[in-house]
Amino acid sequence: MNGIEVDSVTKRFEDVVAVDNLSMSVEKGELFGLLGPNGAGKSTLTKMISGVINPTSGTIKVGNYSVQDESTKVKEILGVVPQDIVLYDYLNAKENLAFYGRLYGLSGRKLSDRIKELLEFTQLDEKAVKRHVSTYSGGMKRRVNIAAALLHEPQVILLDEPTAGLDPQNKHALWEIIQSLKKEGKTIVLTTHIMEEAEELCSRVAIMDHGKIIALGSPSQLVKKVKMENTITVVPDKTSTSLLEKIKGMAGVKNVYTAPDETENREILKVITDSPDDILPELVSTIVNQGTKVLSVELSRVTLEDVFITLTGRSLRE
Amino acid sequence: MKVKRAINQVAAVAKTDFLGVVRNKAAIFFTLLFPLFFIVIVGFTFGNTGTGGSSRIIVGVVNLDGELIAVNATKSSNSTIGDQFVQAMEAANFTVWGYDEYGDRDTNGTAAYAISRGHIHAIVVIPANFTETLAFQYVDSMGAPIPTKAHLELYVDPTDPTGSQITQQSILGFTSGFVKYYQQVAIEQAPPNMKEYIKVLADPIIVTTGEIKGTEELPWINYMVPGTLGLVLIWSGLNHASMTITTERTKGTFQRMVIAPVSPMVVLLGKLISALVIVYMSALIMLLSGVLIFQVNLYWNIPVMILAIFLGALSAIGIGLIISSITKNEEAANSIAIIVSVPLQFFIGAFFPLSIMPEAAQVFGNALPFTKMVDAMQDIMTRNLPFDAVIPEILYLTVSGLILFTIGVIVYRIALKRI
Numbered sequence: 178m179n180g181i182e183v184d185s186v187t188k189r190f191e192d193v194v195a196v197d198n199l200s201m202s203v204e205k206g207e208l209f210g211l212l213g214p215n216g217a218g219k220s221t222l223t224k225m226i227s228g229v230i231n232p233t234s235g236t237i238k239v240g241n242y243s244v245q246d247e248s249t250k251v252k253e254i255l256g257v258v259p260q261d262i263v264l265y266d267y268l269n270a271k272e273n274l275a276f277y278g279r280l281y282g283l284s285g286r287k288l289s290d291r292i293k294e295l296l297e298f299t300q301l302d303e304k305a306v307k308r309h310v311s312t313y314s315g316g317m318k319r320r321v322n323i324a325a326a327l328l329h330e331p332q333v334i335l336l337d338e339p340t341a342g343l344d345p346q347n348k349h350a351l352w353e354i355i356q357s358l359k360k361e362g363k364t365i366v367l368t369t370h371i372m373e374e375a376e377e378l379c380s381r382v383a384i385m386d387h388g389k390i391i392a393l394g395s396p397s398q399l400v401k402k403v404k405m406e407n408t409i410t411v412v413p414d415k416t417s418t419s420l421l422e423k424i425k426g427m428a429g430v431k432n433v434y435t436a437p438d439e440t441e442n443r444e445i446l447k448v449i450t451d452s453p454d455d456i457l458p459e460l461v462s463t464i465v466n467q468g469t470k471v472l473s474v475e476l477s478r479v480t481l482e483d484v485f486i487t488l489t490g491r492s493l494r495e
Numbered sequence: 496m497k498v499k500r501a502i503n504q505v506a507a508v509a510k511t512d513f514l515g516v517v518r519n520k521a522a523i524f525f526t527l528l529f530p531l532f533f534i535v536i537v538g539f540t541f542g543n544t545g546t547g548g549s550s551r552i553i554v555g556v557v558n559l560d561g562e563l564i565a566v567n568a569t570k571s572s573n574s575t576i577g578d579q580f581v582q583a584m585e586a587a588n589f590t591v592w593g594y595d596e597y598g599d600r601d602t603n604g605t606a607a608y609a610i611s612r613g614h615i616h617a618i619v620v621i622p623a624n625f626t627e628t629l630a631f632q633y634v635d636s637m638g639a640p641i642p643t644k645a646h647l648e649l650y651v652d653p654t655d656p657t658g659s660q661i662t663q664q665s666i667l668g669f670t671s672g673f674v675k676y677y678q679q680v681a682i683e684q685a686p687p688n689m690k691e692y693i694k695v696l697a698d699p700i701i702v703t704t705g706e707i708k709g710t711e712e713l714p715w716i717n718y719m720v721p722g723t724l725g726l727v728l729i730w731s732g733l734n735h736a737s738m739t740i741t742t743e744r745t746k747g748t749f750q751r752m753v754i755a756p757v758s759p760m761v762v763l764l765g766k767l768i769s770a771l772v773i774v775y776m777s778a779l780i781m782l783l784s785g786v787l788i789f790q791v792n793l794y795w796n797i798p799v800m801i802l803a804i805f806l807g808a809l810s811a812i813g814i815g816l817i818i819s820s821i822t823k824n825e826e827a828a829n830s831i832a833i834i835v836s837v838p839l840q841f842f843i844g845a846f847f848p849l850s851i852m853p854e855a856a857q858v859f860g861n862a863l864p865f866t867k868m869v870d871a872m873q874d875i876m877t878r879n880l881p882f883d884a885v886i887p888e889i890l891y892l893t894v895s896g897l898i899l900f901t902i903g904v905i906v907y908r909i910a911l912k913r914i
Binding site for chain 2: 227228229249252253255257259261263264265267268272275276277279280281282284309325
């Protein structure tokens, strides 16, 4: 079974072209990122994939089923996690899951078993499970919101901005959940405008703007497309020519130079590299072995945000 | 398997929708208790007052004035003044329906039958000697007129205390005016030697009010409680239905249902069942309150009541569905529902009889299915009439319910396209 096939899809709302002759495919078991600013067409595309709206032209297949012609079969294998918390706040977590489970045709023992499994997944304690959702924290609601989309064990999952509004701790907890879903072999499309999230989770990323995909590839491939460099800035207590030579001779270092530290009246080291994470430990030990103290280290990495700005001239949050 | 799955889905939607009301204090108040609250307030405020003067009261007239009677030992059958009285009533804007006899409540075609079914608001019986009395045909052996008074009998609908007071006052007022007119004409036309004598006859017409045989006079609340079932339809049916889809759409839960393998009609059926349960619950609260708090003594024909409420609820839910489907958010739906439902409740005959309203308002009120529901409930519960007496109302409710609910479904399906 394939993941998702989008073929020459266009969606018009009167005079506005929300999605413009877009084609892409998501492999089975892939965690695919869909990036773009507000109005780029991400939501329209995911609504078309989930069958909420029909494309003006083009075809979409989910797991070999046509969204337009076999919508019921698509709905059976598709789980959609909306950006907003779409739960009944006057029901508790268990009641919400029971409701959505019954919509997907689950009942009896099978339903109660799935609810039990997913309540463990949400990590809610027994008391919380019995409280109305309106009393939950943002993170608890997010986890139940995701669980509600997983009741029918979908093969393909659409996650729309799943970590929006969460604190770092809850955000990382959700990332773990998403990674665990990938390990289960689910095909996942993650819509986000958080670059760090896409880089951390996605094997491939499509950057959308004005209804089109303007870049597609793995995060590292996309970063390489941009003529920018990763820089490690080191503040040592002293510098020397021999130190510079030692660093320049390290594998993975493209260049090294000194620059004045305007505030402290001393020199800092700028190390240019393609793989800052890999060389950082060796770089620090090389400097220390030369009898030099490392006062601070700062890593400036090329991000997908830089890719987007380079491609569109705009920030993702504009 | 598919049917079992659909039933399971309908039950899930209905249960969730129902819990949305019973777990929300504001919703409980407005959906279930507001009709009760409203009737208590309105009842205490307006219960025993009338607004006076009605232009379109339907009066059944039994005009016996043309019958043969003995006057001064001779047979007389003059009906001139009785006919004038009827014409004057019509000129005064009363709707006059003629009957041959007073009859009884079980004999079709008689005045008593009509008033017992609420078809007319009052009966006026004009005596056989009406003209003979007022024309001074009763004379003594000397040929002098004997002061004799004409006795009109007036009967009003005892099951409609508020309306009957207004009707009675209107007819008494009219009669008083007719007497003054009669005195003026009589004095003008009388021979000179009779003029002073006629002036002495202060009240040539006496109106006596009688009881409708077989019909017990009931307190106001007996009339109001069945009427409040119309309010239940408006507040629990129309208002709830007008919010249900809009609320789900605003919260995004409706979109999540659409994404699931659920037919839109399954969702609608679940909503309908929930709305019906809420309507019946509200109706039960109203009726139990009437019985337990106000000690109302009513007649219970449960199957007909369930049927009439169901058919009326179809209309209410249909209108609610239209509002819910065409509005963009909860605020808009709520505003329109209030604009529709608040004025509507005064046109359904629950608080004030339609007969006291201007003709255009009566036409509008009588076209409303809720008015037919109220009429049917008052016939069954207050007047103790059998099912066949409310068949016209049931048919009207069936047709209007099917039409409004069908339109609601069509608009709902169109609205699905703009989720």
